[in-house]
Amino acid sequence: MERIDVHLGQRSYPIHIGSGLLQNGDGLIRELLPPRVLLISNEVVAPLYLESATALLSRCGCQIDTLVLPDGERYKTFDTLNLIFTKALELGLGRDCSFVALGGGVIGDMVGYAAASYQRGVQFCQFPTTLLAQVDSSVGGKTAVNHPLGKNMIGAFHQPQLVLMDMDTLSTLPAREFAAGMAEVIKYGILWDGDFFAWLEQHQAELKALQVDALSYAIGRCCQIKAEVVAEDETERGVRALLNLGHTFGHAIEAEQGYGNWLHGEAVATGIVLAAQLAQQLGWLEQVQVDRISALISAFDLPLNPPQEMGFEQFMPHMRRDKKALQGIVRLILPTAIGTTEVVSSVTEDQLRQLFDTL
Ligand SMILES: NC(=O)c1ccc[n+]([C@@H]2O[C@H](COP(=O)([O-])OP(=O)(O)OC[C@H]3O[C@@H](n4cnc5c(N)ncnc54)[C@H](O)[C@@H]3O)[C@@H](O)[C@H]2O)c1
Numbered sequence: 365m366e367r368i369d370v371h372l373g374q375r376s377y378p379i380h381i382g383s384g385l386l387q388n389g390d391g392l393i394r395e396l397l398p399p400r401v402l403l404i405s406n407e408v409v410a411p412l413y414l415e416s417a418t419a420l421l422s423r424c425g426c427q428i429d430t431l432v433l434p435d436g437e438r439y440k441t442f443d444t445l446n447l448i449f450t451k452a453l454e455l456g457l458g459r460d461c462s463f464v465a466l467g468g469g470v471i472g473d474m475v476g477y478a479a480a481s482y483q484r485g486v487q488f489c490q491f492p493t494t495l496l497a498q499v500d501s502s503v504g505g506k507t508a509v510n511h512p513l514g515k516n517m518i519g520a521f522h523q524p525q526l527v528l529m530d531m532d533t534l535s536t537l538p539a540r541e542f543a544a545g546m547a548e549v550i551k552y553g554i555l556w557d558g559d560f561f562a563w564l565e566q567h568q569a570e571l572k573a574l575q576v577d578a579l580s581y582a583i584g585r586c587c588q589i590k591a592e593v594v595a596e597d598e599t600e601r602g603v604r605a606l607l608n609l610g611h612t613f614g615h616a617i618e619a620e621q622g623y624g625n626w627l628h629g630e631a632v633a634t635g636i637v638l639a640a641q642l643a644q645q646l647g648w649l650e651q652v653q654v655d656r657i658s659a660l661i662s663a664f665d666l667p668l669n670p671p672q673e674m675g676f677e678q679f680m681p682h683m684r685r686d687k688k689a690l691q692g693i694v695r696l697i698l699p700t701a702i703g704t705t706e707v708v709s710s711v712t713e714d715q716l717r718q719l720f721d722t723l
């Protein structure tokens with residue numbers, strides 16, 4: 365069992381990582397929970413883990429109600445959010461309740477945003493059940509829903525009270541979803557920690573086999589990096605933007621292809637490769653580093669290339685709307701080495717056209 369703290373003054377919170385925490389984690393979370401809880405999951409995760417999560421929360425002394433939402437990225441919408449608000453109002457929940465998100469990043473982002481806005485803000489907790497949610501989305505307080513014109517366009521920064529991640533839940537995760545989570549894991553190595561990237565290169569087999577020591581090291585390292593970055597820059601005024609490596613391209617793919625057709629992690633994987641290729645084109649990254657990045661992404665069966673039908677004309681409208689853009693100028697996160705990245709606003713549209721033309 366590992367505990368990592370996100371240091372944010374009064375909004376600080378613990379991340380608990382371990383095996384069996386949905387069965388026996390009550391001692392870790394009891395003191396942080398209010399008496400009234402709305403436990404929210406989806407149609408896929410609920411049959412697997414709702415019962416143990418309910419039992420855990422009830423051993424903590426909470427009065428629990430549950431809500432099961434439809435599954436998938438295409439339901440990360442205002443309409444689904446409204447199901448949460450309606451349920452909470454029907455139950456008569458007040459500001460002293462907590463919402464608990466049991467599921468992957470879609471559930472976590474939606475429940476977090478519902479908590480940020482219900483009666484102008486209630487507490488929430490993250491019980492992440494995908495690799496992607498454990499290494500990334502459950503930590504840091506970015507919450508959102510999608511808009512047809514852009515990913516995560518409507519949202520808020522709202523930190524959870526606690527994050528409880530039971531690594532055992534990964535045993536039921538489909539292989540494609542595990543790989544999608546690995547895209548964000550690889551991202552941390554490139555943007556922050558070259559030694560971690562090298563460790564990932566050396567431990568591919570153990571990770572694919574869900575070997576517990578390798579998995580817990582990888583999840584822990586990602587959470588440490590994210591906690592450090594978020595503590596330094598909670599609302600993305602500076603260094604936090606680095607966590608967006610691959611996302612300007614990736615979000616364009618997700619929106620253009622229709623939410624859910626490309627998984628978030630798949631789109632980010634391709635986005636990271638595009639960022640590396642662009643950095644190489646600009647003379648900032650050596651080809652050998654691009655090759656290492658592509659090789660590791662490919663080793664986890666993640667896509668290296670965007671959809672064939674997507675070129676400059678299809679990417680650009682999405683990229684100009686990216687949340688990092690300032691006065692219509694695209695800002696990109698580009699690697700300068702494995703382990704070091706920079707926020708760059710000097711890339712011209714001609715340079716981007718050249719990137720897509722050479723694919
Ligand atoms: N807030 C953030 O900082 C942040 C960071 C990264 C990604 N995200 C968001 O997270 C979302 C992607 O999250 P995701 O990859 O977890 O997708 P997801 O939430 O859609 O989960 C993937 C699939 O796995 C199922 N599932 C979840 N846990 C399972 C389990 N243990 N066993 C079997 N099936 C399980 C889900 O029901 C779903 O079908 C995107 O919307 C992305 O924008 C947010």
Ligand SMILES: O=C(O)C(=O)C[C@@H](O)[C@H](O)[C@H](O)COP(=O)(O)O
Nearest residue numbers: 500504506515516604607608611687
């Ligand atoms: O936590 C962050 O900051 C991130 O950028 C993490 C990303 O992996 C995540 O996908 C995030 O939701 C993207 O944020 P957005 O602001 O580009 O929507």
Ligand SMILES: [Zn+2]
Nearest residue numbers: 548611628632
């Ligand atoms: Zn992401």
